[in-house]
């Protein structure tokens with residue numbers, strides 16, 4: 001049983017039956033379970049699905065359980081009462097819900113769920129009931145959200161405002177996808193203005209035939225469809241025109257048209273605003289499995305290409321010979337070898353800053369951990385790493401002459417976003433490294449780098465990790481481009497970057513071997529991964545991959561810390577992966593292996609193909625995972641690939657869902673209270 005809860009509201013033909021109450025159907029489990037339940041319930045209610053209605057809006061939500069266990073009762077939509085006057089879905093966390101709940105209970109409201117969300121529909125109804133005269137739906141919602149603290153993206157329907165839908169956001173992502181129906185080519189192209197009549201009043205459903213209004217100036221856009229979602233991959237199969245809504249935006253949909261308002265914290269006034277639609281560059285194929293069984297598998301196997309995409313147009317691949325071109329100035333032809341368009345105007349500001357602070361969560365944090373040494377080595381600047389949640393917990397000092405670099409695949413991780421707001425308030429330069437064009441972090445940062453790895457759907461981050469390392473490494477090279485003394489070193493790294501796609505292909509050939517290794521490990525309870533230097537990041541990232549999808553306890557350990565405690569775990573049973581490739585840490589890692597062998601440890605060693613010494617030292621005693629050799633700065637990109645494959649195979653062998661591990665979401669858009 002999966003513990004996501006799925007909910008749906010349906011509303012019958014609202015024009016014909018304005019007072020009809022929204023139908024709410026909830027189920028625990030997979031979307032398919034909900035679909036089956038809907039079919040059943042609709043049959044029971046004798047709703048004819050084939051009837052065409054003029055205007056219709058439904059809302060649905062897969063819940064992230066912040067308050068109360070995942071079950072149908074706690075699932076969204078939440079309702080104001082059994083009369084369903086207000087029905088809504090919510091992404092986010094309401095931090096002052098206890099106070100609101102207490103107040104509403106005193107006012108006679110009864111709560112049915114353990115969620116924070118339930119206060120919102122009840123508050124809608126409470127405020128509505130106190131109105132001397134009705135006010136427009138968006139105005140009511142504005143009054144409600146002013147009472148809320150925390151983060152929210154809300155979709156609200158109401159039986160007292162039939163045929164209307166209001167959506168609003170603050171702190172949680174929300175996008176509006178716009179799809180024109182028939183004669184779409186005549187519809188206004190981006191920018192789409194909500195103030196421009198998008199369509200004459202709808203007179204048919206999206207499936208109905210075109211009709212002529214007789215007015216040549218009017219665009220026939222029957223079947224305008226509007227999609228509200230928390231991220232672009234959810235709507236790309238329907239439309240590529242999306243509006244990224246801003247904090248305090250309120251979207252009002254009515255009679256097939258929409259208007260966007262924004263209310264200000266300062267004077268609480270709400271004004272109509274123009275929001276520009278952007279065209280998604282994402283392709284539908286990116287959200288398909290493309291012949292693979294799972295997204296995680298596809299994303300691991302895509303990495304030779306995604307790394308190439310991250311570098312595309314940014315690296316001078318073939319240094320031109322000055323002799324051939326008869327130009328004596330080698331520098332002008334060869335350098336800089338890396339160019340990052342999103343950073344050009346800020347390179348000198350970053351160089352002048354007091355320190356660089358990387359801020360991220362999970363795998364993105366590990367990418368920064370892996371690349372920190374390269375940034376330090378090439379820039380000679382102090383580089384600090386911070387977990388986004390921790391920086392907020394500590395109220396860590398950040399200054400206006402700091403450069404804060406926010407690394408996030410989704411660009412929507414709530415902790416990272418909050419940390420960015422914190423850094424912005426303190427005047428630091430905020431750089432975003434994300435994989436999601438239009439995401440909150442991409443929009444709020446002053447400058448940044450898109451890693452261009454393509455949509456990552458599997459909850460376990462794989463291709464984003466390797467592309468993030470490459471992006472940060474390229475950034476370090478750009479920051480060092482004014483230092484002649486670093487040129488030899490940056491040349492070595494650039495050359496190794498260019499070899500990465502081929503080397504990754506070699507790593508992927510290990511798939512069968514890794515599958516066999518996974519068969520040996522499938523019944524273990526625990527797995528340790530030892531690494532040192534940059535490969536400490538490989539160790540913690542491999543351990544995260546193993547634990548998050550295969551549910552096997554796994555720990556990444558800095559091998560330099562081995563004697564300070566972890567050695568006590570070592571015996572002939574505990575499987576230990578040791579990352580010992582031929583980089584700066586090679587000698588030290590050989591020492592670690594010797595010590596572990598002396599304790600009869602059960603080792604699996606990640607090493608380079610050309611490491612003859614390792615072969616001599618180990619013989620046939622332990623399995624060796626041999627990867628191609630790259631520059632030390634990039635070796636972790638190659639080392640992690642067999643370990644990603646290991647977590648993938650372990651998960652399948654242990655019978656779990658690699659793409660949707662329990663209790664986890666792809667984008668963590670909620671923070672702890």
Ligand code: AGP
Pocket residue numbers: 361362363364407408409410411412413416459460461462545548666667668
């Ligand atoms: C990694 O496999 C995770 N699912 C998770 O740690 C993730 O990296 C983290 O939540 C940060 O996400 P972001 O990169 O989208 O900010």
